[in-house]
Amino acid sequence: MFQQNLIFPLLALATSTSLIVFFLRKKSNKSSSPISVNYHFSRRCNYKCGFCFHTSKNSNMLSLEQAKIGLQKLKNSGMRKINFAGGEPFLYPKFLAELIKYCKIDLQIESVSIISNGSLIKESWLEKNADYIDILGISCDSFKEDVNVKIGRGDGRQISNIFKIRELCFKFNIKFKLNTVVCKYNYMEDMNEFIERLQPFRWKCFQCLIVKTENDGNKNSLRNAEDFLISTEKYMEFIERHKDQKSLIIESNSIMKSSYLILDEFMRFLDKGNDNEYVISESILDVDVDKALSQIKWDLDSFKLREGEYDWSSHDDSFINSSIESCSSQDKSLEW
Numbered sequence: 001m002f003q004q005n006l007i008f009p010l011l012a013l014a015t016s017t018s019l020i021v022f023f024l025r026k027k028s029n030k031s032s033s034p035i036s037v038n039y040h041f042s043r044r045c046n047y048k049c050g051f052c053f054h055t056s057k058n059s060n061m062l063s064l065e066q067a068k069i070g071l072q073k074l075k076n077s078g079m080r081k082i083n084f085a086g087g088e089p090f091l092y093p094k095f096l097a098e099l100i101k102y103c104k105i106d107l108q109i110e111s112v113s114i115i116s117n118g119s120l121i122k123e124s125w126l127e128k129n130a131d132y133i134d135i136l137g138i139s140c141d142s143f144k145e146d147v148n149v150k151i152g153r154g155d156g157r158q159i160s161n162i163f164k165i166r167e168l169c170f171k172f173n174i175k176f177k178l179n180t181v182v183c184k185y186n187y188m189e190d191m192n193e194f195i196e197r198l199q200p201f202r203w204k205c206f207q208c209l210i211v212k213t214e215n216d217g218n219k220n221s222l223r224n225a226e227d228f229l230i231s232t233e234k235y236m237e238f239i240e241r242h243k244d245q246k247s248l249i250i251e252s253n254s255i256m257k258s259s260y261l262i263l264d265e266f267m268r269f270l271d272k273g274n275d276n277e278y279v280i281s282e283s284i285l286d287v288d289v290d291k292a293l294s295q296i297k298w299d300l301d302s303f304k305l306r307e308g309e310y311d312w313s314s315h316d317d318s319f320i321n322s323s324i325e326s327c328s329s330q331d332k333s334l335e336w
Contacts, residue, residue: 050152052152093122
């Protein structure tokens with residue numbers, strides 16, 4: 001049973017965190033180096049999660065060369081971590097493989113990560129590309145398959161996929177992470193047993209969030225997440241139930257807002273944390289990264305407050321240097 005006497009300190013913490021975030025935003029809204037960027041290179045997905053905040057509005061994807069130009073500009077501007085997301089990035093395994101190799105070998109990015117629903121990941125692909133991946137994050141909203149189906153996450157095989165991918169990450173020395181969206185259909189669930197078995201190095205628990213033009217149910221949105229929303233009190237009930245998990249990362253709505261750098265399929269920064277409007281920057285293919293960043297709210301202090309910086313690399317410099325030497329010694333006719 002949930003202990004009521006424990007929720008009030010947590011709620012106080014959440015409230016104080018919100019105030020701190022608000023104060024920091026007021027104090028400094030200036031753009032900063034894009035330390036960590038989430039690149040959603042495609043909106044297409046094979047799942048239909050009801051609360052999705054980056055929905056499949058178009059099928060646009062940049063060419064490989066265009067994407068590499070943008071990634072180079074981000075690296076030059078101070079990017080140290082890149083996370084490839086979607087949609088579902090594994091709908092394009094060859095494109096994804098080229099991007100992660102380019103980021104890790106050519107750009108020498110500290111951390112290359114991928115977030116996926118896990119349904120399309122193959123062992124053969126991981127074996128070939130594991131050296132270019134530091135973190136593989138899997139979306140995991142419930143350990144009850146009927147709940148996953150109700151949410152729109154898969155056809156009843158999500159849990160078995162998660163355990164299989166966990167073993168593959170262990171086999172190929174990739175850090176394994178879980179992302180959970182806490183919503184109306186799972187906030188009462190006790191996931192402790194499964195988290196202890198999976199042992200993710202980070203377990204990010206997001207409070208279900210409404211984003212204008214994406215999942216707010218208006219005429220320009222493909223989703224209506226209103227039915228999935230929960231109060232902060234209910235979200236904190238879930239957090240209290242799992243507070244002993246060392247990997248737990250709290251991501252309430254107040255913490256998330258303006259602390260993520262989201263790059264869309266056109267390489268434009270999106271400001272999804274604004275309650276009043278949905279802000280989109282110019283593409284970094286057309287303007288400098290600093291100019292694009294200045295057009296949205298990107299709060300470095302909020303980023304640090306939610307533990308945005310951590311031990312995010314699974315490879316050392318010797319691996320990167322040896323890989324570069326190996327690539328440079330190859331027959332130039334084999335270059336792509």
